[in-house]
Amino acid sequence: MQELNKTVAQKTERPVKVLQFGEGNFLRAFVDWILQEANDKELINTNVAVVQPIEMGRVKDLEKQDGLYTVFLEGIKNKEVVSQKQVIDVLDDFINPYTEYDQYLAYAKSEELRYIISNTTEAGIILDKEDTKLDTCPNSFPGKLLALLVERYKYFDGDKNKGLIILPCELIDHNGKELKKVMNELAGLVGLEEDFITWLNEANTFCSTLVDRIVTGYPRNEIEKVTKELGYVDNSVVKCEIFHLWVIETQDPKVKEEFPVDKAGLDVIFVDDLTPYKQRKVSILNGSHTAMVPVGYLYGIDTVRETVEDEVMGQFVKDVMFNEIIPTQDLPKDELDKFADEVLDRFKNPYIYHELLAISLNSTTKYKTRILPTVIKYLDRKNELPKRLLFSLASMLVFFKGERNGEKIPVNDNKEFLDMYEALWGSYDGSTESVDKIVKQFLGLKDHWEFDFAKYPEVEKFVSESVYSIVNDGMKAAIKKVM
Template sequence: MQKLNKNVVSKTNRPIKILQFGEGNFLRAFCDWIIQEGNDKGLINSNIAVVQPIEFGRVKELGEQDGLYTVILEGLKDGEVVRSKTVVDVIDDFINPYPEYDKYLEYAKSDDLRFVISNTTEAGIILDKNDTDFSKCPASFPGKLLALLVERYKHFKGAEDKGLIIIPCELIDKNGKELKLILNDLAKLANLDEGFINWLNNANTFCSTLVDRIVPGYPRDEIKELTEELGYEDHSIVKGEIFHLWVIETSDPKVQQEFPLDKAGLDVIFVEDLTPYKQRKVSILNGSHTAMVPVAFLYGIDTVRETVEHDVLGKFVKNTIFDEIIPTLDLPADELDKFANEVIDRYRNPYVRHELLSIALNATTKYKTRILPSVVKYVERKNELPKRLLFSLASMLVFFKGERDGETIPVSDNQEFLDMYNELWASYDGSRESVQGMVDKYLGLKDHWEVDFSGIKGANDFVVDSVYAIMKDGMKEAVKAVL
């Protein structure tokens, strides 16, 4: 069977306006797929030159298929099973800057170039203080980008209109601002002149982003069947979920004007502050994930999908989101409801098997960062306890006893927390008094929680009652009290 290339599927000739650092599954199934949609709808007319950010990567393999690859998206949308196939043709040049440094720097001189997109993993946006020799390919992503910007500044003699729009997608907080800070630090370490540093900060626009799509990647287990279905071999095929969200933070109107992907019917949002959207994701998606794990697992369920489709546990998850998490957030109600329903569809995705135990890793810290802020805000706003969120905390304490139905279960967390749980459960003798002592110590970890539970009226007693009920009657009975 023929390999996918431009003899099998034609490519569209477009100017290369985007330089992309990274050729991994996420960028290709998320950013590049979105850019394909924007091109197909006549909004941006742009192709991509992809830069391999590390010495060993896949740009050569992408080039062998002329940059063509297939994105298969699967999941639920509005409760209905959806599956789509798209051949993405936007990648038009392939650069390994280590042996092709001169070719890489040539892009600094391009009149067409307007955007830089990146996903070099969380470890990519770091300051390497020694990465200041631009006569050869710098080692770090910030070093490579700074070298390109220096070359562009020189070539265009500091022209203000030749700055770039830089949109990093690495999963770190305020990624655009962090990248800008690192570039400034690196420029000073390299003794670059003030004229360049002013141009770096004033002519270029750095956008922080929030990105969200689950991308399982290359479907190795299904490749034979997919090849038959597609009618060609594709060594760069990538699978992802239907859901996608790209929030781009900017106060510069030209970003949305030049990159109007929000007009393509996609979940691309331009905002001046992405903080509420990050809080929405952390609270609703990550928070409900963390809240369901100990409750559902101790109930006898093993996966996310089974949990939300269960008569009792599905109600627990939905009520937790809509009744206790959403009231603590500050976006419009219709936006919050839409996102919450999309989250539930993602949980019910029949193409993904998401094990609860895989989410349980580092649950003690996850509860603190993902759920506890909702607990505090709920009490402040409602003057009552968010009983499902606190029941999840009680369930987590029981989960770390390391038993389900009399059998040992694997638990994972920082060793200091595992030692703490072992010590707490060593004091348990089946009495309510021993549970009281455990919970007093557990909620009294102020250095960890950074919250004074004693100031939340009734919280301690509720958690004690919940732990005692789970241990005495089992999860199936105990959970009924919070439904």
């Protein structure tokens, strides 16, 4: 069977306006797919030059297929299970800067280049204080970008109209601001002139972004079936969910004007401040994920999909989202309700097998970062208990007791927390008094929670009662009391 290339599928010639750092599954199934959609709707006209961010990469594998690859979008759309496939043709040039540094720097002289897009993992936007030699390929992503911008500044003689729009997609808070900060620090270490640093900050626009799409990647376990369906060999095929969200924070109106991908019928949003959207994602998506894990698992369920499809647990998750999380958010309610409905569809995706035990990793910290802020807001705004979220906290404490229906649970967390749970449950003797003592110590971990639960004695009482009920009556009986 023939390998995918431009003799098999169409390849469109377009100017290269995007320099993309990263060739991995996420960028190809998210950003490059979005660019394809915008190209097809004639909103933009651009191809992509892909830069390999580390020495070992696969840009040349993409080049062998003329940059063509297939994206499978699988999930629930309009309440129906959908599987769609689409050939992406926007990748146009493939650069390993470690061996093709001159070819990489040549893009600094491009009149057409307008955008920098990156996803170099969370560790990509860091300051490498040794990365100060720009005459050879720098090791870090900020170093490579700085070398390109220095070359561009020199070639265009500091023309402020030749700055670039920079859209990092790394999964860190305020990624654009952080990249700009690192770039300035590195420019100082290199000893670059003040005029360049002014140009760096005034001519270039660094946008913070929030990205959201589950990308399951290359379907290794079903590649024979996929290949038969495609009718060609695609060594770069990538699978992902249908849901997607790209929030781009900018105060510069020209970004939205020049990059109108939001008009392609996609979930791309330009905002002045992405903080509420970050809070929405962390609270509704990640928070409900974390809340369901100990409850669902102790209920006897093993996966996310089974949890939300179960009559009782599905209602529990909905109540958590709509009755306790959404009232604490600061976006319009119709937007929040729509997002929550989409999250439920994502949880029900039959193409993604997501085990609750896999999500349980580091639950102690996840509860603090994903759920506790919602609990605190709910207490302050409603002056009543968010009983389901607190029941989840009680369930987490019981989960780390380490057994379900008499069988040992393979719990996984930082050693300090595992040791803590072992010590707490070592004092349990079956009495309500011992449960009260365990809960009091657990909620009293002020250094961990960075919050004083003692201000809300009714919280301690409710969590204690819930723990005792779960341990003695079982989860199925205990959950009825909060439903």
